[in-house]
Amino acid sequence: MMVPPAIHLGLEISVLAENEGSSARLAATRVGDYHDAATVLAFAQGVDAITFDHEHVPQSVLRALVDAGVAVHPSPEALFVAQDKLVMRQRLTDLGLPVPDWARLETPADLAAFLADHGGRAVVKTARGGYDGKGVRVVSDPSEVADWFAGLSDPSVDPESTGGALLAEELVEFRRELAQSVARRPSGEIVAWPVVESVQRDGVCAEVIAPAPSSAGRLADMAEDIARTIAAELGVTGVLAVELFETTDDRILINELAMRPHNTGHWSIDGSTTSQFEQHLRAVLDLPLGDTGTFEDWSVMINVLGGPTTGTLADRLPAAMADQPSAKIHDYGKDPRPGRKVGHVTVVGDDLDDVVFRARAAADHFLD
Structure with missing residues (x-):
């Protein structure tokens, strides 16, 4: 959707599509894995700036672009606040902005304590990757997110995450x-x-x-x-x-x-x-x-x-x-x-x- 205004403004736009069947295929100048730094760096050659249509580009890839002298907007530092919900909640709290009551959860006991303090129900979210209702559950017992807690100790968990934790929030009326x-x-x-x-x-x-x-x-x-x-x-x-x-x-x-x-x-x-x-x-x-x-x-x-x-x-x-x-x-x-x-x-x-x-x-x- 950025292509039509780019044309109207006389801008040359390049698109890295993640697969051949993506909706960006009509405008794609290259198809490749945005998780792979070498692929993204090769794509970035000759462009004045890199931007995104989602927040899921790994920080390691963003840092590689910056280290190579590529202008990245938004910056890795800013984007990280949108990528990780625990970082987001802490940063917004530090700024004194209005957010639901929240807590970092590392164990089922942490969630049990939060539930006890918030009427027995809460919203639990994965720190990374959720969107459109994914990675979000309304729970009344820690067992309802037992699979998520089990996954926190899995070595395959994203090493760029907030260290293996979930986010609990008050159930807002x-x-x-x-x-x-x-x-x-x-x-x-x-x-x-x-x-x-x-x-x-x-x-x-x-x-x-x-x-x-x-x-x-x-x-x-x-x-x-x-x-x-x-x-x-x-x-x-x-x-x-x-x-x-x-x-x-x-x-x-x-x-x-x-x-x-x-x-x-x-x-x-x-x-x-x-x-x-x-x-x-x-x-x-x-x-x-x-x-x-x-x-x-x-x-x-x-x-x-x-x-x-x-x-x-x-x-x-x-x-x-x-x-x-x-x-x-x-x-x-x-x-x-x-x-x-x-x-x-x-x-x-x-x-x-x-x-x-x-x-x-x-x-x-x-x-x-």
Whole structure:
């Protein structure tokens, strides 16, 4: 999704795709394993900067790039905070930012003590690698994550992790989930998009409403201030998305961080003056950042999760286009699979109920 804005800006972009069947295959200039430093270093020859579309590139590879004189954005130091949830929680706590009550777990006894202090239920997360509901369990007994504790002593555990531990968090009672995206460039300029509401289904983002309804004023100011503080204090370069809880007792708590264009910002492709993908490129190259205003009062983005059980998204395009001509349809070129994000639909307009209806109607064409 960074390729179209790169073309519009006259930038030459190279893409390292992890396999021949990836959705980046149309733009890939090379296919290779991003875990292998030699492969990534060879790819980096002749480019001005390296950036990412996920946080899973090993620190050893990032350090090898930096040691070779390659500009890496975001930096390994900043990205590590997004890669490891225990590091993230500690760093945000040190900054005095609002996070759920949490603890580092090295043994089942640690979890038993945390459960006793938090009403008998808690959220347990793996420190590394989890996303879209993976690596997250709500538990009431240490036995429910016995397999994770057993894995901590396994010598195959990632040596770059926080030393074999899990993260426990209080089970937050929240009204809704929000996300605040900002972009920062190395010279320090930061811009923000409106805070959005994210609707989850089975741990996966299903819908996004921009801006979040009833968010003007204090809530929007708090969300933006949190994201700006994180971007500045961690020295983030590029887009930063901060996932948030709006709690039932009127608090705003940080859930997760993503240091790259994020699913909750996809609406900006069709709904904002500057999309998160163009903004990320501007930031990485330390170019002046673009305006983040919106074209209409509302933008609604619906993820196509799973896709059709017969045929492809492309087969359904004509009917969806005819039924909802105002919808912007994005097909990722991925094979359908239960729960997988294979595309999204965005509709913008001045009446929220109408926009939600049209976006859902368009997305429904791609499901059985």
